[in-house]
Amino acid sequence: MENLITRYRNVTILVAVLFAQVLGLAMQVKRNTENEPTRLIRIWAVNAVTPFEKVIVWCQRGTAGLWHNYFYLRGVRQENRDLKAEIQRLRLEQVRLSEDAEQARRLQVLLGFKEQFISKTVAAQVIGSSGSEQSRSVYIDKGASAGIKPDMAVITSDGVVGKVLRVYNSNTAQVLLIDDQTSGVGAILEKSRLQGVLRGTPAGEVVLEKVMSDETVQPGEAVLTSGGDRIFPKGLPVGTVTKVSSGPDFFLSIRVKPAANLSKLDEVLVVTSVEEKEPAVNEAGPMRAADILAQRLPSVPEKPSPDASKPGGTTGATTIVQPPPRPAKPETAGTTSQKPSVAGVPLGQAGSASPKPKPSDVTVGAKTANTTAVTTKPASSALIKPATEQKPVPPAVKVSDQVKTAGSEAKPAAKPPVAKPKPQPVEPQLEPAPPEDKPH
Amino acid sequence: MPITYTSQEQVEVYRFSIPAAILIPLIAVFLQAFVPLKLGFFSIFDLPLLVVIFFAVARRSPVTGLLTGAAIGLLQDSLTHQPIGVYGIAKTVVGYGASSLGVKLDVENAGSRFLVTLFFYIAHEIVYFAVARGLVGLTLQWSWLHELGSALANALLAVALFALLDRFKQRT
Numbered sequence A: 001m002e003n004l005i006t007r008y009r010n011v012t013i014l015v016a017v018l019f020a021q022v023l024g025l026a027m028q029v030k031r032n033t034e035n036e037p038t039r040l041i042r043i044w045a046v047n048a049v050t051p052f053e054k055v056i057v058w059c060q061r062g063t064a065g066l067w068h069n070y071f072y073l074r075g076v077r078q079e080n081r082d083l084k085a086e087i088q089r090l091r092l093e094q095v096r097l098s099e100d101a102e103q104a105r106r107l108q109v110l111l112g113f114k115e116q117f118i119s120k121t122v123a124a125q126v127i128g129s130s131g132s133e134q135s136r137s138v139y140i141d142k143g144a145s146a147g148i149k150p151d152m153a154v155i156t157s158d159g160v161v162g163k164v165l166r167v168y169n170s171n172t173a174q175v176l177l178i179d180d181q182t183s184g185v186g187a188i189l190e191k192s193r194l195q196g197v198l199r200g201t202p203a204g205e206v207v208l209e210k211v212m213s214d215e216t217v218q219p220g221e222a223v224l225t226s227g228g229d230r231i232f233p234k235g236l237p238v239g240t241v242t243k244v245s246s247g248p249d250f251f252l253s254i255r256v257k258p259a260a261n262l263s264k265l266d267e268v269l270v271v272t273s274v275e276e277k278e279p280a281v282n283e284a285g286p287m288r289a290a291d292i293l294a295q296r297l298p299s300v301p302e303k304p305s306p307d308a309s310k311p312g313g314t315t316g317a318t319t320i321v322q323p324p325p326r327p328a329k330p331e332t333a334g335t336t337s338q339k340p341s342v343a344g345v346p347l348g349q350a351g352s353a354s355p356k357p358k359p360s361d362v363t364v365g366a367k368t369a370n371t372t373a374v375t376t377k378p379a380s381s382a383l384i385k386p387a388t389e390q391k392p393v394p395p396a397v398k399v400s401d402q403v404k405t406a407g408s409e410a411k412p413a414a415k416p417p418v419a420k421p422k423p424q425p426v427e428p429q430l431e432p433a434p435p436e437d438k439p440h
Numbered sequence B: 001m002p003i004t005y006t007s008q009e010q011v012e013v014y015r016f017s018i019p020a021a022i023l024i025p026l027i028a029v030f031l032q033a034f035v036p037l038k039l040g041f042f043s044i045f046d047l048p049l050l051v052v053i054f055f056a057v058a059r060r061s062p063v064t065g066l067l068t069g070a071a072i073g074l075l076q077d078s079l080t081h082q083p084i085g086v087y088g089i090a091k092t093v094v095g096y097g098a099s100s101l102g103v104k105l106d107v108e109n110a111g112s113r114f115l116v117t118l119f120f121y122i123a124h125e126i127v128y129f130a131v132a133r134g135l136v137g138l139t140l141q142w143s144w145l146h147e148l149g150s151a152l153a154n155a156l157l158a159v160a161l162f163a164l165l166d167r168f169k170q171r172t
Helices: A002-007 A009-030 A040-071 A076-111 A289-296 A340-344 A347-352 A394-409 B018-038 B040-044 B047-059 B062-079 B086-104 B110-136 B144-168
Strands: A115-129 A137-140 A153-155 A160-169 A172-177 A185-189 A195-200 A206-212 A222-225 A237-246 A251-258 A267-277 A361-364 A375-378
Touching (some): A002 A009, A009 B062, A009 B086, A009 B110, A040 A160, A040 A172, A040 B018, A040 B062, A115 A172, A115 B018, A185 A237, B018 B047, B018 B062, B018 B144, B047 B062, B047 B086, B047 B110, B047 B144, B062 B086, B086 B110, B110 B144
Antiparallel strands (some): A115 A267, A137 A172, A153 A267, A160 A172, A185 A222, A195 A206, A222 A237, A237 A251
C-alpha cells in the first residue's frame, strides 16, 4: 500500500487536495453561508487585495480631479449657464411636485398609511469586483466604521444597485448586485402596480418573476422597489421593462434593464437608516382658522422668526431636502397658498381621522419659510376652527405696521401687487382647542 | 506544429524567486478584480488561470502545479460571495494537468502556449461548471460559443503574458 502511494505520489496528492476542497465545499453548502461568520480566508484575501485597489482608486480620482478641476475647464461657462437654466426649470417643477406630495401625504394621513424615509446614507467608492462572471458583487471603501451592516440597501442616484452582503473590516464591505442570480428584490410595476421578485440570471440579466401570465405588462414600464423585502425602501427606481414573454408555471418572464449602470459603478450610497413613520400632517394639514384667515389677509411680510430658520423641523428626515422658498404666486386676495383640495378635504375627517395626536407640539406650516408662519400648537388642537367662531385675529391690527416694514424687510420685486397668500405670523398657540370647536 | 515530444532530460525546469511567486498571483487576482470595473469586456479573461498555467508549465512539477492552482483558486474564491472551493478545485486540476503536460511537451514557444491555454481554459470551465452545478447548485448556462470565444481571447492574451512573465524565470 505504502509502495503504491509512493509510486503514484502525484496522483495521491491530487486526490487528497481535491477531496479536501470538495469536503470543505460540501460543508459550506450544507450550512447556510449567508448567516455564518465571515471565513478567515476571505478576510485575508480581501485584506490582501483591497489596499492596492484603494491606492489605485485614490490616485485615479486625484489625477482626474486635478485635471478636471484645474486644467480641463473648457465649456464650463456654458455648462454653468445650462445648469442654472436647469435649476430654474427644476424649481418650478419642484413647486408643482411638492403640492402633489402634500396632497399625497394628507391622503396618507387620512388612511393611516406609514411612509418610509431614507433618513441617512453613506457615500462610498467602488474599489473592486469579485472578478468572476458568476459572482456579481463589488467592494466598497466603507465598512463597519461608517456604520455599514449586512443587508443595507445600496443605491445610486439612478436607482437600486444591490445590498451589503458582508462587512470585512472597518473600511471594506462587499455589495451583492441585483443582477446576481442569488439576489432578490421586491419590486412593483409603476403603472399596473403588479408585484414580483426581481432576480438576476446566470447571464447577468435582470428579470421580474412571479407576475401571473394573465396580466398585461408593457415594455417601457418603470419598475420600482415595493418595500416588501424589508431591505430596499419603497419607491426606489429599479429599472425599465424591456421584454415580456411567457415564463414557466403560469408566470411571465419580464426582462428589466436596471436603472443604475451596474457595469460601471463608481460611487454609491449605502442607506444606513430608514425611518418609517406616519406622514407629517403639519405641513399643510389641519390648521387653525386663524391661520387660514391670516393667509387670506392682504400680503404682509412675515416677521423673521427664529423657528422658521430651522430647516426640516417637521419631517425628521435628515436627507429630505426642504424646498427653497417658493416664488411668489400671483394669486389674488382671498386665495390661499394651499391648493383648494386642502380646504376641500372634509375637515371633520381631517380632524377625526388625524391618527393619534401626539403629545408633542406640532409645527404648522413650517414647510416654506415665506408662505406660512411657524406656529406651534398641541396636536390635540388640530381641528380647524370655523371662521365664524374664530376670534378676530389680533395681529390684524398690526397689518399696517407690518406693511410699513414690508418695503424694508421683504422683497417687493418678487411679490405681486396684490395679496400674497402669506400667513400672519401668530403667536404660538399652546392651549388646546376648546371643546366647542367644530370642524369647518 | 511547435508542440514537440521531448524527454524529461531535455526540458528545462525553472523556478521563481519568492517575491515573484507571491506577487505575480496576487497581482493577477488584483487585476482580475479591479480592471473589469473600468473595462467591462475584461471579465472574459481569467488572469489567475493564465498564471496557474504559466507556473505549472514552467516548474514542470505536478505537485507544485496543483498546489499553486489550489492556492490561487482559493484566493479567487475568497473574493466572490460563493462557497470557497469552486475555483480552487478547477484550478487544482488545471495546475496538475498543465504541469504534467509540461513534463512531456515543450511548451516554450508561442504556438504551443496558445494551444495549451486554449485546451486548459476549456478544461477549467468544464470542471468549474460541473462543480458549481453539481456540488454548489448554482444555475449556470453553458454556451459553447461563449466559451470558445473566451478561450481564444485568453489564449491570445496568454501568448503575450507568458512572454512577459518569462523575465521572472530562473534556471535551476
